[in-house]
Amino acid sequence: MLVEWLSHISFWMWFGIGLFCLIIEVFGTGGYFLWIGISAGTVGLLKWIFPNLSWEFQLIIFSLIALISAYSWWLYLKHKPSTPRQSSLNQRSQQLLGRCYIVSEAIVGGRGKIKVGDSFWMVTGPDLPEGAQVKVVAVNGMQLQVEAVENQSVQAATLENKVSE
DSSP: HHHHHTTOHHHHHHHHHHOOHHHHHHTTTTTEEEEEHHHHHHHHHHHHHHHTHHHHHHHHHHHHHHHHHHHHHHHHHHOOOOOOOOOTTTTTHHHHHTTTEEEEEEETTTEEEEETTTTTEEESSOOOTTTTTEEEEETTEEEEEEEEEEEEHOOOOOOOHHHOO
């Protein structure tokens, strides 16, 4: 019964198996069903091009492509460096490090404000008048620590920050 079913398998069946494996891959199987699905699609394409392809040859091709591609994927993942990068995604204050801004509210007694985009940020640093140019050097919670910088070196950076915001 199984041999009879296998002898009548069409290219649509292979495409269906491939699509099913790709749908399973969406749920996060680590890439293995991707390669099995691609293997099934490849056999379906071969069956479409060569309609008289025997079921034995179809299974051999499918098995070889699936095993080779899955093993290659495993080797790739094994040798791929898995050190997670420190991301500043959703950590806006971390993204501000090293950028230069103009003091919006004078820094008096070590506290003041700078404007970043459309919002104001509390800053700590040396006493500076409004309009002074500062560079963000550290983040302490929701406060930015700044230091004064010279006008010539900051003008381009300040302009760049205004454009990027």
